[in-house]
Amino acid sequence: MELYLNTTSPYARVACILLMEKGLISKVTLKWCDPWADDAELLKVNPAGRVPALVTNEGITLSESTLLAVYLDGAFPKTPMLPDNQRAQVLHLAGLGQNLMEAAFNIVIARKHDGHKANESMLGQRRWRALHRLLPQLESELGDTSPAVSLHLGEITTAVALAYLDFRLPEAVWQRACPKLGAWHAGIEARASFQQTAFV
Numbered sequence: 001m002e003l004y005l006n007t008t009s010p011y012a013r014v015a016c017i018l019l020m021e022k023g024l025i026s027k028v029t030l031k032w033c034d035p036w037a038d039d040a041e042l043l044k045v046n047p048a049g050r051v052p053a054l055v056t057n058e059g060i061t062l063s064e065s066t067l068l069a070v071y072l073d074g075a076f077p078k079t080p081m082l083p084d085n086q087r088a089q090v091l092h093l094a095g096l097g098q099n100l101m102e103a104a105f106n107i108v109i110a111r112k113h114d115g116h117k118a119n120e121s122m123l124g125q126r127r128w129r130a131l132h133r134l135l136p137q138l139e140s141e142l143g144d145t146s147p148a149v150s151l152h153l154g155e156i157t158t159a160v161a162l163a164y165l166d167f168r169l170p171e172a173v174w175q176r177a178c179p180k181l182g183a184w185h186a187g188i189e190a191r192a193s194f195q196q197t198a199f200v
């Protein structure tokens with residue numbers, strides 16, 4: 001398999017962690033690229049020009065981090081990321097995590113192109129409000145839990161979204177309002193798959 005990725009994409013980091021947690025990373029050739037530079041090889045694999053993109057052993061091209069998780073669990077059932085016995089709950093959490101990631105990512109991209117005035121725009125303010133609703137929700141759902149030995153997609157997506165906030169939007173200082181979520185996140189960040197994929 002081949003995985004197209006870059007070092008700052010939260011979505012690509014989710015894909016990489018999925019492959020590590022499933023014990024598949026050694027079977028994957030990592031294709032580092034810059035999705036913002038219309039990388040020709042990436043465009044052949046994903047015409048949308050976005051990472052992550054995966055090429056299967058059969059040469060089928062896949063995009064969208066959540067769909068990669070669905071594919072990987074089907075093709076390599078060991079260590080499921082969407083375990084059957086908790087599917088709805090895992091998808092629920094993955095949805096919250098994905099929404100947090102998208103709110104943060106859209107704020108960052110809007111700023112990159114329009115500067116800090118993007119924060120004051122109607123869309124910018126909607127994204128910040130979404131962030132401030134999602135964080136306490138996650139605190140109430142995860143704050144009193146500790147991740148199991150085997151992680152699932154919901155935990156991975158949420159933990160990567162929180163790490164992306166620290167990386168790109170440190171002014172969110174979410175740990176102050178959500179200390180239990182901060183402790184939960186610190187526990188996951190200590191895992192090898194998170195340490196080895198830290199944002200740089």
Ligand SMILES: N[C@@H](CCC(=O)N[C@@H](CS)C(=O)NCC(=O)O)C(=O)O
Nearest residue numbers: 009010011035049050051052064065
């Ligand atoms: N919904 C997609 C989002 C992927 C995405 O937005 N990737 C960004 C990097 S973080 C990208 O490649 N952006 C380049 C572009 O939009 O042209 C997923 O879950 O994989």
